[in-house]
Each structure stands twice: as C-alpha cells, then as structure tokens.
Amino acid sequence: MEQSVLVIGGGPAGLSAARTLGGLEVKTYLVEKAQKLGGRPILEDYHTLIPRKMKPSQVLGPFIEEVQSNPNVEVFLNTEVEEVSGSGGNFSVKLSNGKTLKVGAIVVATGFTHFDPKRKGELGFGIYPDVITNLQLEQMFSREGKLYRPSNGELPKRVAFVFCVGSRDRQLGVTNVHCCRYGCALSGLQAMEIRQKYPEVDVFCYYMDVRTYGTWEYPFYWEPQEKFGVRYVRGRIAEITYSPQDGRLRVKHEDTIVQRPAEIPMDLVVLVLGMEPSEGTKKVAKLLNLKQNPDSLFIEPADEVGDPTVSNVEGVFIAGACKGPIDIESSISDGRSAGVNAALYLRGAKVGA
Ligand SMILES: Cc1cc2nc3c(=O)[nH]c(=O)nc-3n(C[C@H](O)[C@H](O)[C@H](O)COP(=O)(O)OP(=O)(O)OC[C@H]3O[C@@H](n4cnc5c(N)ncnc54)[C@H](O)[C@@H]3O)c2cc1C
The missing domain is CATH 3.50.50.60 (FAD/NAD(P)-binding domain)
Incomplete structure (x- = not known):
C-alpha cells in the first residue's frame, strides 16, 4: 500500500481534502489545472458568498495558505492527470507536466461548470x-x-x-x-x-x-x-x-x-x-471508471453505501460539485470527509462497501 494520496482539483472540496490529509501527516499531491488554487469562487471573482456574506478570500484564503505551507502537501498548478493505471492501494498516475506519481488513494474534486x-x-x-x-x-x-x-x-x-x-x-x-x-x-x-x-x-x-x-x-x-x-x-x-x-x-x-x-x-x-459537470469531471470519471449519472454525467457515489464520498472504485473518493450542485460549505465538509476516508484507507481500514 503506497502511503500517499492524490487530490485532483484545488477548489473548496479539493482544498479541504488536501488540508485534512496534510493535517493528518499524509503525503499529499494536489493537482490543479488552473494557474491558482481556490476553484470557481476565486478563479471567477465571486463577490460575496451565501450564507455568511463573507468574501471568497476570507473563506478560502486560510485553506490555501495552510495547504501551501504544509510540508506534507505538494501542489502542482497548471497540471492535469493524463493517465491512471493500477488499483486501490497502488495507483500510478501520469501528470501533464511529465511527472509520474505512485499513490495509494485518490480524491476527485474536479467540480462543475456553468450552464451556457x-x-x-x-x-x-x-x-x-x-x-x-x-x-x-x-x-x-x-x-x-x-x-x-x-x-x-x-x-x-x-x-x-x-x-x-x-x-x-x-x-x-x-x-x-x-x-x-x-x-x-x-x-x-x-x-x-x-x-x-x-x-x-x-x-x-x-x-x-x-x-x-x-x-x-x-x-x-x-x-x-x-x-x-x-x-x-x-x-x-x-x-x-x-x-x-x-x-x-x-x-x-x-x-x-x-x-x-x-x-x-x-x-x-x-x-x-445552473450547474453542469466540468470537462475535468467528465474526463477524470472516464480515466478512473467512476460511475456517472447517465443523464447529467455528474459522478455518483457507490451503490448501497451510505457514505456520499465513497466511489464505486476502491481507493477513489469523491467530493464537492463533481457529484452535483452543492454549496461551498457543504463542499468543504465533503472534502474533509473524503480526505479522512482516504487516510483511513491507507491505514487498512475498511472504507465503503
Ligand atoms: C455564479 C455562482 C455563484 C455561487 N455563489 C456561491 C455562494 O455565494 N455560496 C456558496 O456556498 N456557493 C456558491 N456557488 C456554488 C460554488 O461555486 C460551489 O459550491 C463550489 O465552487 C464547489 O466547489 P468544488 O471544489 O467542488 O468545485 P470547483 O469550485 O468547480 O473547483 C474545482 C477545481 O477543480 C479544477 N479542475 C477541474 N478539472 C480538473 C482536472 N482535470 N485536473 C485538475 N484540476 C481540475 C478546477 O480548475 C477547479 O479549480 C456559486 C455558484 C455559481 C455558479
């Protein structure tokens, strides 16, 4: 079992997963395809957030700072996942920057896009x-x-x-x-x-x-x-x-x-x-053989598992708007839950079905 986790997507859900994993002293790679962290609220300059009327930087700034300063977390910006082989516990992941990572678990947090x-x-x-x-x-x-x-x-x-x-x-x-x-x-x-x-x-x-x-x-x-x-x-x-x-x-x-x-x-x-799955969500779902809703193409949790961050693929956890419309605070909770599940999985705990 590789003792490291890959988090794909640096929005509210992915940041929360990476912060949780880093805090648990798990070696974590956070891959974000944009030039900075924060997901849609930061990349697209949202003004004031429901429900607490805070600015995106107030809510997500502390997550970004912690992730960037935690020595357990390595951040790759302007980077995407190109190929994944292996299975739960031993994934081999090829990144668009030419680097290959060996990880035991993966958290998918690739988010949404806006309806055109x-x-x-x-x-x-x-x-x-x-x-x-x-x-x-x-x-x-x-x-x-x-x-x-x-x-x-x-x-x-x-x-x-x-x-x-x-x-x-x-x-x-x-x-x-x-x-x-x-x-x-x-x-x-x-x-x-x-x-x-x-x-x-x-x-x-x-x-x-x-x-x-x-x-x-x-x-x-x-x-x-x-x-x-x-x-x-x-x-x-x-x-x-x-x-x-x-x-x-x-x-x-x-x-x-x-x-x-x-x-x-x-x-x-x-x-x-309205919200639709991002191109990244659709691409990563295919790379990892994740279950998708046949109509909307959002990623779906595993059947008959009560935990919404457990996917149908062993060792792969899912968080945030890649699963459907969701607000920021729920994305943060979801990311934390996916991060904890990934850490438990590395320690040999039974997670999921
Ligand atoms: C106009 C608008 C206003 C909103 N305002 C609020 C609000 O005030 N309060 C609130 O609670 N919610 C609000 N929301 C909802 C909020 O945007 C989402 O809840 C939140 O962004 C979901 O976070 P996420 O991390 O799941 O996804 P995202 O924010 O979409 O982040 C996903 C990240 O993954 C990256 N990514 C995608 N594909 C890949 C890939 N293949 N490889 C690497 N990285 C990848 C993306 O670049 C992005 O950084 C609003 C939504 C809209 C449309």
Missing part, C-alpha cells in the same frame, strides 16, 4: 448586451464595484432576475432536470445588495418556486422582500426582447399566480445559471 445560457436562445443572452448572467453580476460588483447597463454604462432603473436558467428544465432534455441549489439564495443576496446600494432601483425575481432550503429561507427569501422591497413574481418567462423605441428590454411572461400574460420593461436582466 446561449442554449436558451429565447432569453436573449449574447444578443442583447443588457442580458447578463449572475456570474457576470458577481464580477461587476467585485471587479468594478458598481451596477450598470453594459449597453450604455448607466444605472438601470429596473433589474430582473430569471431563476432556473439551465436548471429544472425538461425542455433541455434529461440532462438539466436537477436544481442548482445555490441560485435562489444567491439571487436574494444580490437583489438585497442592489437595493441597499441603489434604493432607487426596482428589483424583480421571476421564479418557478423558491428553494431557499433549510436556514436560508428567512435571510434570502423573506428578508429581500420585507426589508429591501424586492418583488417576487411567480412566472414562466416566454421570451426576452428589445424595444428600439425606448432602448429597454421586455420580459414577456405568464404570471402564474394571477394567471395572466404580462410584458414588463426592464433595463438589466440577470440569468441565474
């Missing part, structure tokens, strides 16, 4: 500059510190959030029927941020139903409405168009509470994006 909103052509993304994604709104806040209409740089008078773009959508086929889990709560937070900074801007949230699950219900559903005057409209969006007469967008929808079609002028429309 161009696949929902009727929403006008890529056609009208004032239709943006919720990721672009995060970046507007974090990189530029202000809200504006990309078409003319002016402050919008009305902003609409459209929930569930690429989530819970059977029109896209079977691949995107899952809920993204973070979207309703993040939209509540972004809507409050807009109203707090620009009280003159009206904000509307168009939803199928609101899934601010668990303790997120009050701070990210009721508070936006009761304290910040955000308006929630239960409606299905039929189309987003542009009116050259007034230079504003038109959100055409059916209000499913009053059961009437409506068309509201908007200055900025924010599409709340």
